[in-house]
Amino acid sequence: MFEINETHDQNLKSWVESANAPDTDFPIQNLPFCEFDYETEEGAAWSVGVVIGDYILNLNKCLEDNLIDEFEGVPGQHFFMIENLISLQSEKNETSLNLRRKLIDLLCENAGEEIQSKVARNLHPISECTFSVPLPIGDYTDFYCSIFHATNVGAMFRPDNPLLPNYKWLPIGYHGRASSIVVSGTDVKRPKGQNRGDTEQPPVYIPAKNLDYEMEVGFFVGKGNQMGETIPIENAEEHIFGLCLVNDWSARDIQAWEYQPLGPFLAKSFATTVSPFVVTMEALAPFRVPAFERDADDPQPLDYLNGETNRKSGGFDIKLEVYLQTPKMREESVAPFMLSRSNMKDLYWTIGQMLTHHASNGCNLQTGDLMATGTVSGREKDERGCLLELTWRGKEPINLPNGEERRFLEDGDEIIMKGFCEREGFRRIGFGTCRGRILPAE
Amino acid sequence: MFEINETHDQNLKSWVESANAPDTDFPIQNLPFCEFDYETEEGAAWSVGVVIGDYILNLNKCLEDNLIDEFEGVPGQHFFMIENLISLQSEKNETSLNLRRKLIDLLCENAGEEIQSKVARNLHPISECTFSVPLPIGDYTDFYCSIFHATNVGAMFRPDNPLLPNYKWLPIGYHGRASSIVVSGTDVKRPKGQNRGDTEQPPVYIPAKNLDYEMEVGFFVGKGNQMGETIPIENAEEHIFGLCLVNDWSARDIQAWEYQPLGPFLAKSFATTVSPFVVTMEALAPFRVPAFERDADDPQPLDYLNGETNRKSGGFDIKLEVYLQTPKMREESVAPFMLSRSNMKDLYWTIGQMLTHHASNGCNLQTGDLMATGTVSGREKDERGCLLELTWRGKEPINLPNGEERRFLEDGDEIIMKGFCEREGFRRIGFGTCRGRILPAE
Numbered sequence: 071m072f073e074i075n076e077t078h079d080q081n082l083k084s085w086v087e088s089a090n091a092p093d094t095d096f097p098i099q100n101l102p103f104c105e106f107d108y109e110t111e112e113g114a115a116w117s118v119g120v121v122i123g124d125y126i127l128n129l130n131k132c133l134e135d136n137l138i139d140e141f142e143g144v145p146g147q148h149f150f151m152i153e154n155l156i157s158l159q160s161e162k163n164e165t166s167l168n169l170r171r172k173l174i175d176l177l178c179e180n181a182g183e184e185i186q187s188k189v190a191r192n193l194h195p196i197s198e199c200t201f202s203v204p205l206p207i208g209d210y211t212d213f214y215c216s217i218f219h220a221t222n223v224g225a226m227f228r229p230d231n232p233l234l235p236n237y238k239w240l241p242i243g244y245h246g247r248a249s250s251i252v253v254s255g256t257d258v259k260r261p262k263g264q265n266r267g268d269t270e271q272p273p274v275y276i277p278a279k280n281l282d283y284e285m286e287v288g289f290f291v292g293k294g295n296q297m298g299e300t301i302p303i304e305n306a307e308e309h310i311f312g313l314c315l316v317n318d319w320s321a322r323d324i325q326a327w328e329y330q331p332l333g334p335f336l337a338k339s340f341a342t343t344v345s346p347f348v349v350t351m352e353a354l355a356p357f358r359v360p361a362f363e364r365d366a367d368d369p370q371p372l373d374y375l376n377g378e379t380n381r382k383s384g385g386f387d388i389k390l391e392v393y394l395q396t397p398k399m400r401e402e403s404v405a406p407f408m409l410s411r412s413n414m415k416d417l418y419w420t421i422g423q424m425l426t427h428h429a430s431n432g433c434n435l436q437t438g439d440l441m442a443t444g445t446v447s448g449r450e451k452d453e454r455g456c457l458l459e460l461t462w463r464g465k466e467p468i469n470l471p472n473g474e475e476r477r478f479l480e481d482g483d484e485i486i487m488k489g490f491c492e493r494e495g496f497r498r499i500g501f502g503t504c505r506g507r508i509l510p511a512e
Numbered sequence: 513m514f515e516i517n518e519t520h521d522q523n524l525k526s527w528v529e530s531a532n533a534p535d536t537d538f539p540i541q542n543l544p545f546c547e548f549d550y551e552t553e554e555g556a557a558w559s560v561g562v563v564i565g566d567y568i569l570n571l572n573k574c575l576e577d578n579l580i581d582e583f584e585g586v587p588g589q590h591f592f593m594i595e596n597l598i599s600l601q602s603e604k605n606e607t608s609l610n611l612r613r614k615l616i617d618l619l620c621e622n623a624g625e626e627i628q629s630k631v632a633r634n635l636h637p638i639s640e641c642t643f644s645v646p647l648p649i650g651d652y653t654d655f656y657c658s659i660f661h662a663t664n665v666g667a668m669f670r671p672d673n674p675l676l677p678n679y680k681w682l683p684i685g686y687h688g689r690a691s692s693i694v695v696s697g698t699d700v701k702r703p704k705g706q707n708r709g710d711t712e713q714p715p716v717y718i719p720a721k722n723l724d725y726e727m728e729v730g731f732f733v734g735k736g737n738q739m740g741e742t743i744p745i746e747n748a749e750e751h752i753f754g755l756c757l758v759n760d761w762s763a764r765d766i767q768a769w770e771y772q773p774l775g776p777f778l779a780k781s782f783a784t785t786v787s788p789f790v791v792t793m794e795a796l797a798p799f800r801v802p803a804f805e806r807d808a809d810d811p812q813p814l815d816y817l818n819g820e821t822n823r824k825s826g827g828f829d830i831k832l833e834v835y836l837q838t839p840k841m842r843e844e845s846v847a848p849f850m851l852s853r854s855n856m857k858d859l860y861w862t863i864g865q866m867l868t869h870h871a872s873n874g875c876n877l878q879t880g881d882l883m884a885t886g887t888v889s890g891r892e893k894d895e896r897g898c899l900l901e902l903t904w905r906g907k908e909p910i911n912l913p914n915g916e917e918r919r920f921l922e923d924g925d926e927i928i929m930k931g932f933c934e935r936e937g938f939r940r941i942g943f944g945t946c947r948g949r950i951l952p953a954e
Contacts, residue, residue, distance in 0.1 A: 208690065208691055209689055209690050209691050214774060224773075234772050234773060235711075236706075236708075236715075236769055236770060236772065239706060239708075239714070239715050240706050240715075240769075240770060242770070242773075242774055242777075243774065243777055244686070244687070244774035244775050244777055245686070245687035245688055245689055245777065245781070246687055247651055247687055247875060248650065248651050248690075249650055249651050249739075249875070249876050249877070249878050249881070250739055250875050250876055252739070259739075259740040259874055261873035261874050262742070262872060262873060262874070263872060263873050264678075264681060264682055264814070266678075266681075269677075272681070272811060272814075273678075273681050273682075273814070274814075275814050275815070275816050275872070278873075297691075297692055297694070297701075297782075297783070298701040298782075298951075298954075300704070321873070324873065327678055327682075328678060328682060328684070329773075329775075330676050330678065331666075331676060331684075331771075331775070332656060332684055332685065332686035332775040332776065333686050333771075333773070333774040333775025333776075334774065334775075335684075335685050335686055335687065336869070336870070336872065336873040336875065337873075339687070339870075339873060339875040340739075340873040340874045340875055341739070341874075369714060372706070372714075372715065372716070372717050373717070374717050427778070428778070428781075430704060430705060430717070430778065431703035431704060431705050431720075431763070431766065431778040431779075431781060431782040432701055432703050432704070432782045432783075433689060433691070433692050433778065433781040433782055434691050434692055435691070436691050439691070509740075512740075
């Protein structure tokens, strides 16, 4: 459905010079969406934008200037993003491809001088913008789709039975908290909660000791479905607007005590961080890979989760990296330390399967809903997407280059996540960063 | 905080005659809030209202007519309800009590003739209104606060260990799905989902077999809290706007297979039904009772969940009843059959404790968020708030008076929930009904 076409040509260049740097996350082939605030002479203003090199293109202004067309049925530019998403997702994404083509026309080096000067007036340096959570998120659902993560975590808590019998039959997920989703760069206060590390003693209400991150990929629902309707697996991707990075902060000590029998609750709901840029399904077309190859003795997905397109190209080859910078490292000007690198293609379930499963009971998905994959871990030890796995529940601390060590996150620690796609013959497509620093509990 | 005052006087009568009927749910002492649509000569209109006898008083029109005052900081009547809720909850609820007094002035039999005729123009017969979910719900959280329910369910799945060790230390809860919350009267389609009743065979994707209801009480957040802030137990009720009835429909076969390790997901997210009327904390003041009396060997709540007011009056004496009407009963004009009656006072945790616990990690609660208590079951067999318990997982079917039997819900079955408060010396305060009928899966 999302096919490689002329918009992915690596030879396309932009008159916005920073978009042509070989290591940029944001060449003209990417153009991720965001919501941002910027200063004007009349005060702060808000707009929807797309990222190009080191700039944000102000789409609301482009609409005003008739550089792009208002979509039919869109009541006003203030609702551009929301309504747009619905439009973008209708009619098998023709509209989203049309908009992509239009934006490339405006930004490519062949654009006429008049166009360039009109468009240039609507560019804001990224450094002068502040970003919001990119969409108004109604509901947030977090999955658990890395079999390596699930097996590692299971092994710690249930050594005899690490992977539960349902795992290979359905994408395990749970409802998350939408209100506490924040955008990259927002500080995260260490939560307090009940801790019963010593099972001989009563629990105590104290600041979380085992604070962790989880490296995840999120995806936003574009077009929703009516309550009572399901979404066939072959149509699932029509309902996905784009992807972002997600840090599902987790307090492991709170989680261990509270999670039975209804799952994680306060261990997660204190904060979830998302990156500000939504990389579209269109931009990711060259980086599609087959769904995870199951072992010969693994079951095949049930019919409603099994589709040819999904099998052939349901996966994404997206490289993910997690870095840590401690307060001491900042003081000493030591660069952030890479904790792990993993890849989204190692997920056992595809995002199409997650979405189809979510709606398989008739649950209505709505424009702006966020779903996340769960921690993306790989086969290898250095591909583990959270500290719980990396330090094996704190038993094997990580030694940092400056002599510090970490079992879990300390106050002042910053976690920086990166995501990007690389493939011979194509421009690099990046997600930017998803970062957050831990503030002490009060 | 919510004290009995002159607004609870049983001798107060209304010039709206139906509000004086002894068995009405909606005397002048109640005045629950709702959102409703009604017909005008210009087409359908929307408003916030309060229920009085058999009528809805149109608050938007009352504002227009200067019968009630616009609250400071409220931008316009369209946002009346939402903004109002925030106002209502500020300054220790003085505003909500003021509005209550004002409405009683307008509706009581001593109101002057001119007032009566002005107000009467803004009354709509309930039968001519359609209702919405009473508030825009951001996040929905469901608790598990009946120890009798938790013990019964635990006994079925873990006979040796029915109640988990955390149960008496914290109000267990989980994030629910907000998008599929519907108002009373909405039909509910039987969900499809993965069923692995036969563990020797692969699971199958089929319509849920063990469809159930759960009799719960919901409460809406009025004033929220900032992310990173907690809510002291003694202030918890300042954040609660009012209560309603909730039917947390549950597909037990889907739940049994999917719920480990992250809790219920698709077994619940296909639909949750709420009653349309929010009974305010003010109206419920006469029906407050001490928090659940714990056994001598039960732990006391940790300090952050333990407050004197909560202990003395954190509970609610609200009678709850569940009725079933099958298609055959409807055909034969047989009245709905009472499946159970229970009482909210039997909950192990108070709603104040639920709310304080929810924010104890700094999670930001927002105006309009819905929390629910979990199934309200009592000590006795006929006080069990769902079929799972009543039929002991289907093993002990219920015999209906017309010869039918039920293990779980069949297509066409309607569940009708009622809630009301009664106390010598006070008028009955009711919640109306929360009903929903099961449509067949497609």
